[in-house]
Amino acid sequence: MHNTAAIVFRDGTTRFVKVDKNELLMDAAQRHGVNLPVDCREGVCGTCRCLRESGDVDVEYIDEEALTEEEIGEGHVLACQTRLRSSQASFYFDIDSNVCSVATEVHDGTVSAVEQVSDAAAILEVTLDDPAQALPYLPGQYARLEVPGTDEWRAYSFATSAVKEGRLRFLIRLLPSGVMSDYLRDRCTPGDAISLEAPLGAFYLREIQRPLLMVAGGTGLSAFLGMLEQLAEKGECAQPIRLCYGVTQEQDLSELARLDALTEALPDFAFDTIVMNPSEAWRGKQGVVCDLFDLDFLAQPFDAYLCGPPPMIEASKHWLEAREVGEHRVFFEKFVSS
Ligand SMILES: Cc1cc2nc3c(=O)[nH]c(=O)nc-3n(C[C@H](O)[C@H](O)[C@H](O)COP(=O)(O)OP(=O)(O)OC[C@H]3O[C@@H](n4cnc5c(N)ncnc54)[C@H](O)[C@@H]3O)c2cc1C
Numbered sequence: 001m002h003n004t005a006a007i008v009f010r011d012g013t014t015r016f017v018k019v020d021k022n023e024l025l026m027d028a029a030q031r032h033g034v035n036l037p038v039d040c041r042e043g044v045c046g047t048c049r050c051l052r053e054s055g056d057v058d059v060e061y062i063d064e065e066a067l068t069e070e071e072i073g074e075g076h077v078l079a080c081q082t083r084l085r086s087s088q089a090s091f092y093f094d095i096d097s098n099v100c101s102v103a104t105e106v107h108d109g110t111v112s113a114v115e116q117v118s119d120a121a122a123i124l125e126v127t128l129d130d131p132a133q134a135l136p137y138l139p140g141q142y143a144r145l146e147v148p149g150t151d152e153w154r155a156y157s158f159a160t161s162a163v164k165e166g167r168l169r170f171l172i173r174l175l176p177s178g179v180m181s182d183y184l185r186d187r188c189t190p191g192d193a194i195s196l197e198a199p200l201g202a203f204y205l206r207e208i209q210r211p212l213l214m215v216a217g218g219t220g221l222s223a224f225l226g227m228l229e230q231l232a233e234k235g236e237c238a239q240p241i242r243l244c245y246g247v248t249q250e251q252d253l254s255e256l257a258r259l260d261a262l263t264e265a266l267p268d269f270a271f272d273t274i275v276m277n278p279s280e281a282w283r284g285k286q287g288v289v290c291d292l293f294d295l296d297f298l299a300q301p302f303d304a305y306l307c308g309p310p311p312m313i314e315a316s317k318h319w320l321e322a323r324e325v326g327e328h329r330v331f332f333e334k335f336v337s338s
């Protein structure tokens with residue numbers, strides 16, 4: 001006995017998958033070669049979110065970080081927590097179908113450099129052992145890295161537009177204590193073997209038809225470094241782009257020279273920074289990242305891309321909802337504990 005789920009993508013592609021009794025929508029889709037975005041599989045990260053358009057379902061668990069009450073009320077569910085209760089059901093995923101046809105692979109790599117770029121962040125550079133092995137991804141997507149010497153895996157957004165000469169970079173926050181943070185601070189040495197699984201995630205630039213608001217909290221900047229680098233390399237983006245970059249302390253600001261270079265490389269790109277708890281010596285802006293949002297810029301239709309800690313994403317979404325701003329779409333990647 002099985003039910004049928006229609007999986008509808010934003011580019012119009014629809015796939016039908018047979019879902020066994022008590023099988024999760026996510027597992028059924030994967031069995032049929034439809035690799036839906038997935039990370040935690042526990043109803044926490046929201047990566048597998050979709051809109052139930054028809055049919056009855058049982059949803060096991062939805063963490064408040066994954067979907068808001070309002071989104072649940074609108075019919076959003078999580079594919080990793082959803083079972084079908086009717087013979088047919090339809091689910092809309094706000095991503096392009098080609099993202100899901102790319103199977104993830106585990107790649108062997110070697111740490112080629114590690115650099116502490118601020119008090120609370122490091123850049124990890126990994127070189128793939130087999131440069132001929134393709135690792136196609138879209139900037140904004142992420143990889144899961146196996147922390148050397150452990151069997152723990154952690155998710156990190158690509159900080160480069162593509163694999164270049166076999167190399168990849170990641171901008172990683174150093175927590176006072178954590179499996180990856182401790183490894184990077186205490187033991188990481190060029191030459192260490194490191195495995196990575198990629199590509200993952202559905203956070204990537206959609207076709208750019210209107211101005212872009214990019215909002216980075218802390219190392220959420222990583223995804224935007226990759227996206228902006230891609231736009232600069234393509235040289236096709238005529239739309240204005242504003243990046244608002246917020247951190248806790250001024251020492252957390254990273255990669256400012258790279259952002260300066262991107263303002264030169266892109267026709268209409270500007271960024272601003274803000275610090276929540278600065279020292280007395282700080283002469284820049286103090287506050288939260290939403291304090292940087294410019295109502296004049298946001299009066300026109302725009303697309304918003306948000307990346308970083310969940311509270312920053314929620315605050316930014318609420319700010320936009322509560323103001324009279326232009327018609328907009330919001331895409332986000334929450335750095336939940338992975
Ligand atoms: C899709 C995705 C993409 C991500 N991309 C990035 C990225 O590009 N750069 C990056 O720095 N991080 C990113 N993260 C977060 C990252 O995967 C790890 O969760 C984080 O680096 C902590 O790992 P750790 O091993 O050092 O700490 P852990 O051993 O996992 O945690 C140690 C302790 O710190 C807490 N903790 C974990 N994360 C946080 C946090 N963010 N803030 C406060 N406390 C925390 C844990 O609950 C635990 O108590 C991403 C997460 C997701 C889901």
Ligand code: FES
Pocket residue numbers: 037038039040041042043044045046047048049066078079080081
């Ligand atoms: S993969 Fe479903 S909520 Fe994280």
